[in-house]
Amino acid sequence: MRIRLTDIAEHAGTSISTVSRVMNGKPGVADDVRQRVLAAMDLLGYERPKQTRGRAAGLVGLVVPELSNPIFPAFAQAVENVLAMHGYTPLLCTQSPGGTTEDAYIDALIDHQVDGIVFVSGLHADTRAHHGRYHDLATRGVPMVLVNGYAPDVPAPSISADDAAGVELALRHLVSLGHRRIGLVVGQERFVPAQRKTAAFVRCLVAMGLAGDEAEARTHVVTSFYSLEGGQASTTELLASGHTAVVCASDMMALGAVRAASAAGHDVPRGLSVVGYDDSLLAAYAHPALTTVRQPVDAMSQAAVSTLLAQIGGERVSRTELLFAPELVARHSTGTAP
Amino acid sequence: MRIRLTDIAEHAGTSISTVSRVMNGKPGVADDVRQRVLAAMDLLGYERPKQTRGRAAGLVGLVVPELSNPIFPAFAQAVENVLAMHGYTPLLCTQSPGGTTEDAYIDALIDHQVDGIVFVSGLHADTRAHHGRYHDLATRGVPMVLVNGYAPDVPAPSISADDAAGVELALRHLVSLGHRRIGLVVGQERFVPAQRKTAAFVRCLVAMGLAGDEAEARTHVVTSFYSLEGGQASTTELLASGHTAVVCASDMMALGAVRAASAAGHDVPRGLSVVGYDDSLLAAYAHPALTTVRQPVDAMSQAAVSTLLAQIGGERVSRTELLFAPELVARHSTGTAP
Numbered sequence: 062m063r064i065r066l067t068d069i070a071e072h073a074g075t076s077i078s079t080v081s082r083v084m085n086g087k088p089g090v091a092d093d094v095r096q097r098v099l100a101a102m103d104l105l106g107y108e109r110p111k112q113t114r115g116r117a118a119g120l121v122g123l124v125v126p127e128l129s130n131p132i133f134p135a136f137a138q139a140v141e142n143v144l145a146m147h148g149y150t151p152l153l154c155t156q157s158p159g160g161t162t163e164d165a166y167i168d169a170l171i172d173h174q175v176d177g178i179v180f181v182s183g184l185h186a187d188t189r190a191h192h193g194r195y196h197d198l199a200t201r202g203v204p205m206v207l208v209n210g211y212a213p214d215v216p217a218p219s220i221s222a223d224d225a226a227g228v229e230l231a232l233r234h235l236v237s238l239g240h241r242r243i244g245l246v247v248g249q250e251r252f253v254p255a256q257r258k259t260a261a262f263v264r265c266l267v268a269m270g271l272a273g274d275e276a277e278a279r280t281h282v283v284t285s286f287y288s289l290e291g292g293q294a295s296t297t298e299l300l301a302s303g304h305t306a307v308v309c310a311s312d313m314m315a316l317g318a319v320r321a322a323s324a325a326g327h328d329v330p331r332g333l334s335v336v337g338y339d340d341s342l343l344a345a346y347a348h349p350a351l352t353t354v355r356q357p358v359d360a361m362s363q364a365a366v367s368t369l370l371a372q373i374g375g376e377r378v379s380r381t382e383l384l385f386a387p388e389l390v391a392r393h394s395t396g397t398a399p
Numbered sequence: 400m401r402i403r404l405t406d407i408a409e410h411a412g413t414s415i416s417t418v419s420r421v422m423n424g425k426p427g428v429a430d431d432v433r434q435r436v437l438a439a440m441d442l443l444g445y446e447r448p449k450q451t452r453g454r455a456a457g458l459v460g461l462v463v464p465e466l467s468n469p470i471f472p473a474f475a476q477a478v479e480n481v482l483a484m485h486g487y488t489p490l491l492c493t494q495s496p497g498g499t500t501e502d503a504y505i506d507a508l509i510d511h512q513v514d515g516i517v518f519v520s521g522l523h524a525d526t527r528a529h530h531g532r533y534h535d536l537a538t539r540g541v542p543m544v545l546v547n548g549y550a551p552d553v554p555a556p557s558i559s560a561d562d563a564a565g566v567e568l569a570l571r572h573l574v575s576l577g578h579r580r581i582g583l584v585v586g587q588e589r590f591v592p593a594q595r596k597t598a599a600f601v602r603c604l605v606a607m608g609l610a611g612d613e614a615e616a617r618t619h620v621v622t623s624f625y626s627l628e629g630g631q632a633s634t635t636e637l638l639a640s641g642h643t644a645v646v647c648a649s650d651m652m653a654l655g656a657v658r659a660a661s662a663a664g665h666d667v668p669r670g671l672s673v674v675g676y677d678d679s680l681l682a683a684y685a686h687p688a689l690t691t692v693r694q695p696v697d698a699m700s701q702a703a704v705s706t707l708l709a710q711i712g713g714e715r716v717s718r719t720e721l722l723f724a725p726e727l728v729a730r731h732s733t734g735t736a737p
Binding site for chain 1: 435438444446447458465467469472473475476479488490491493495498500502504525529587681687688
């Protein structure tokens with residue numbers, strides 16, 4: 062099976078002569094068409110000729126916390142796609158417990174003169190971490206953008222999913238199913254997204270009449286680690302106090318919630334309704350498939366790169382946080398209250 | 400909640416004085432203990448002081464094909480852990496259709512004088528791709544190691560999962576459950592792992608008396624793309640020809656096989672048994688949880704880094720391929736033949 066130009070043209074929805082122009086690095090092809098032709102070559106397994114490469118615009122660092130929660134590979138892939146489309150070579154820096162730190166990565170990226178850095182859920186999101194590292198970068202004039210973790214003191218643009226809106230979506234969905242005793246399963250409160258989810262949850266619970274006041278609402282929040290085990294432990298606690306539904310701060314935590322329900326002899330959703338957060342790869346394939354709050358990963362990544370490139374291009378960019386509206390994806394882990 | 404030294408010491412299973420030595424960058428702490436202390440700090444959210452950093456040994460490039468199949472983030476994380484433990488800063492280079500190519504990454508890594516490159520399932524695994532890029536690297540004296548895709552012409556050490564052994568494990572498992580009509584769902588045959596799986600499958604089918612000869616055995620192999628959709632299409636074909644079990648070349652393909660069975664009105668495993676390959680994150684959480692062939696990712700990553708570091712240290716390393724034995728993880732997608 063050899064790959065012919067017609068196959069590539071058909072796959073990319075364009076003409077053979079356009080494919081030929083792209084392959085020979087000729088001008089006169091719109092960016093999006095060129096991109097579709099390159100993607101078709103890759104998907105069909107046609108080894109790209111060197112001429113298709115385009116100018117190398119430089120390196121951009123992309124710092125993410127770890128790859129074991131699939132939302133981070135999703136962000137990495139989306140940001141890299143957009144960077145590559147603009148000719149930049151993305152360098153992905155991922156962390157792990159005991160591994161290379163964010164600071165060590167920053168040093169390496171600076172040593173190699175990156176044009177800018179995208180931070181996804183980095184130490185900027187940790188209200189207890191020192192932000193000196195970001196101030197240093199700003200002083201050196203390194204363009205950067207912070208994703209999911211607004212740090213008002215850091216002079217850099219921020220892009221976040223609207224956590225408050227996400228929690229409200231989840232709560233409205235559960236209330237419409239008849240749930241009245243709803244808990245929040247969330248990670249360590251020193252992280253900005255955890256604080257925002259908790260604040261929104263407490264506010265909504267009172268506003269919806271599910272708690273008399275904020276102090277009472279807070280008793281429905283259980284804080285733990287952002288992991289499957291964390292979700293399992295918190296949910297076990299909430300089940301013991303008679304909750305019929307939980308809103309989880311990540312899909313990994315939601316998988317833990319499902320496990321806690323099983324361990325306590327409850328079926329999901331009959332005995333417990335579970336809402337996840339992220340809509341990562343796991344959510345659709347989990348059993349039961351998770352109802353979850355989807356982060357608009359592509360739109361957020363697009364905005365992050367645009368903002369970074371504007372800075373690289375010497376533009377002044379706004380430091381007002383851009384909030385992206387999440388959406389609720391209803392699958393099979395939520396049902397009517399027992 | 401403030402983190403105390405006693406918490407870190409307890410988590411790392413060591414003494415407070417050892418934690419204090421690590422925090423102050425003092426010598427006299429064994430490497431593995433030091434590592435446990437750093438991991439405990441990270442897990443508990445204790446921001447590591449600069450002194451814990453150790454010497455920066457240099458950059459190592461890690462080239463993986465994409466992040467949407469969770470086996471690649473798993474390899475990336477494992478290789479990065481081992482590199483970080485040896486003081487190297489890993490730079491992860493991931494691809495996507497239409498995105499940055501392997502060649503562009505190689506150029507960027509060379510420009511920035513990496514000490515070596517680990518290639519996971521790169522173009523070395525594609526028998527139709529030109530291997531000139533690897534010969535160039537070898538000529539320049541860049542240490543490298545190839546994971547999962549043995550290329551006999553490339554002068555570099557190779558580390559692979561033993562695909563033939565994996566396929567045999569899967570077949571023995573299915574035969575022990577009474578299956579006689581078993582198909583292989585595999586990706587494009589230009590990739591070394593696909594060729595090896597196909598060859599082993601054909602050989603075993605004949606040896607086990609499930610096919611009269613190799614030509615007949617080949618009729619039970621359906622080749623497609625390495626994706627969920629590919630697995631779904633191939634399995635639909637195999638179901639139509641009366642197969643009761645399929646061995647899939649990846650967990651993503653196995654998820655597609657389950658989907659094909661559902662679409663044809665079959666329950667898994669009652670109507671069709673499905674074996675995946677990789678044991679990526681998805682396998683355990685899928686519904687039904689996938690029986691799959693586990694790649695020994697940690698052992699392979701450890702060996703890849705050791706081999707690379709030996710080269711960086713000026714040692715001559717063997718180019719004989721190191722094959723790692725996979726194991727069968729039996730979960731709920733396989734059952735007795737109908």
